[in-house]
Amino acid sequence: MSAVLPVAAAERFDLAGFLAKAFLILAALALALFLVAPMAAIFMRAVQGREGEFVGLQHFAAYFATPALARSVWNSVWVSAAVVAITLPAAFVFAYALTRSRMRFKSALRLIALIPLLAPSLLPAISFIQWFGNQGAAKWLMGGVSVYGAPGIILSEVFNSFPHALMILITALALADGRLYEAADALGTRRLRRFFTITLPGCKYGLLSAATVVFSYTISDFGAPKVIGGNFNVLAVDVFKQVIGQHNFSIGAVVGLLLLVPSVVAFAIDWVVRRRLTANLTTRSVPFMPKHRPLFDNLMLAYCAAVCVLLLAVLGMAVYTSLIHLWPYNLSFTLKHYRFALIDGDTAPAFFNSLKMGAWTALIGTVFVFCTAYLLEKTRGLDPLRPALRLLALLSMAVPGLVLGLGYIMFFNHPANPINFLYQTMAILVASTVVHYYTSSHLTAVTALKSLDDEYEAVSASLKVPFYKTFWRVTVPVCLPAILEIARYYFVVSISTLSCVVFLYAPHTILAAVAIMNLDEAGEVGPASALASITVAASAAVCLVYAVLARLLITKTQGWRFNVEKA
């Protein structure tokens, strides 16, 4: 080991490593700009006066001193609690039927139960007005109670939040360990006791998680209370009224921060719960196989069918309203509402804007989410930045859309902001939607990436192939199913989203959900229903196209996957 030659600095330069770090910093900057900065703007605004001076908690005091406003806190809380109390048992029994019985038509029932995910949150509100409103088709069912206000909000939010709770509970119940049930049977345990000693404890984390998701969904939803809430004030509508109606940004910021509280609490609970949920099932667990029990299976089938009929009745009423002249006076068939909503009316560009925004969000969101997740999981260096970025990716779920949108106006509409040209463009709508739905997309990408061998990048480096080539030749093709899934998710959520974009649209970038709200406000229920129906149809069509495309692409490019079976 005599003469050791030093290497030249040029050779020491690690181009691939440098690029990986540079891109990771860019991704962090983008999230800082589109998530952290707007949130910071809300915090600042809540403690600033009109001239930007620091006023401490004065706005908070003013808010709680106004009895009408303070009452909305209570209203929001009890309505959300009521929605949890109805949705949770309903979804639990449905999920139990799907996972623990051998009833027929499981997949069809499951598909119908997930339909509300495709609809804008305004749709059930419009539909329930048609059913139970002043001239409702089934008003007598309400027994004199007005649907406007709390009852309508609760009904609509049960419809909206049902599939969210259902998905979580299906996962929780599907994780059962069959061995526990066999042990219980061997000990001669009765069915009811088995349910309370094994089933319920086994999915308690799922129940907790579903409850918090439903609660925070309801308390931050803005569409349903806006349409069916009447004079019943809730926090989400307060934000809108303060900001759009009275241009009172400071009080708006205060309400926004209040809305953030339940979401953050829900997020924290969900985070803890999720970790336990996965730890629950070990690799040695045996999946639970339900036995054939005719009476139980048929009871479950009857229940699920009833729930599906109710869900379809809500959707069906919106479609029906869009296809007749005017309830209850002229019930003849017409397409004039579609004509008005899509061609003649002021809001005609809305649907096409939504499609355009959906496409951009799917494209940009998917590329950004997947590349960022890849850089986070598979490259090295910048170790202090990585946990921060991971946290941001998860935190976006904790910010309600309305609050995020509020932050965007405060940050991007600020005259001193050099990028305030973004305000009122399609770009800002896309950015806000990408950020708002970041967490689930990120988790999908991370799960897919984690299933890959950790050493692909090391192998490429040893073969002198830079990481980005391996990313393109190996990582992307292998993760294609997950990438398509992210794109589909982004498209579907962005064409029906309202709360996040309601502050950010301009007349030329008006979106379908906003147009539905405006049409409904103007009393144009027919066109509003038409637009809502066609949004659902578009989402359903995209899901169908996705299913077909995914199958085609996978059989074509992922031959290696199926080779396993042949070998």
Next chain:
Amino acid sequence: MAQGELVCFLGPSGCGKTTLLRIIAGLERQTAGRIVQNGRDISALPPASRDYGIVFQSYALFPNLTVAGNVGYGLVNRRLRRADVAARVADLLKLVGLPGFEAKYPSQLSGGQQQRVALARALATSPGLLLLDEPLSALDAIERLRLRGEIRSLQKKVGVTTIMVTHDQEEALSMADRVVVMSKGVLEQIGTPREIYEQPATPFVADFVGRVNVLEAVSLGAGRYQVGRLALRSTNGGSSNGSPEAGRRVRLYLRPEDWILQSDSLLCGRIDKIEFYGGHCLAELAIEELDGQRLSIGISLNQLNDLEIREGGELRFTLRADRIRVFES
């Protein structure tokens, strides 16, 4: 390391052998020290600027590329002509014993075949150094034994300098030119397999490589040691150069095979238990002269039959003084 040598890093899991390998590969950064390859200090180089090929425990074959795509992965990047790449790939596959496997996907291959593809891929760019990270641990026992020999002869044929990480001592002893024994991040001993086995430098090495009997003893000076009522000589050295001064407490390390049958020996053991392993057995002896300390000795199946050794029987033998290693306790 010498050119063309196969060196094994051997140690229990968590001893830092894989970390050392990854530092050599540039996948981790060392906190101190430097790495010199062919007279060049490569300590600060990124992995892509170093000259090595690597095979991981998981093989890390690209699942969506064919065998040819995997083996030629590093070649395509070198602006070679397509036909040249194909020819090189074919050569490599023939070398590792998988001719004609070009169009298959990794998921269609057995573990051992995948292992060879990974080896071919690592050798494709003719690296100056081949790194193998526990290359055989994911295989079943029979396949492992076969590949041991194959890798070794392939390595000799190609003449590539190789570092292999393993926790399997048998693998290390049978394949390596030299073995590096590590424990808890510390290098315990470097030597040929025979040196490691016959003259372990530390109690750890003696314990970790092969079976060993440990006897508590007191030094009598001049290479003599008192064990129970017995005085033993050792001429094989140990931790201290020369023999420890009289009165020191020491431990004597001796292998199960370090004994000679001698019918007039003073040493007589009662056979408590015989563990049968097939071609050989281990007998556990209680020896009165050792004050209750027990010895395990290896007995071949032939000896077992010829001498009619059985549980409860007695055996007269002497210990081989030239093999006993002494470490101060």
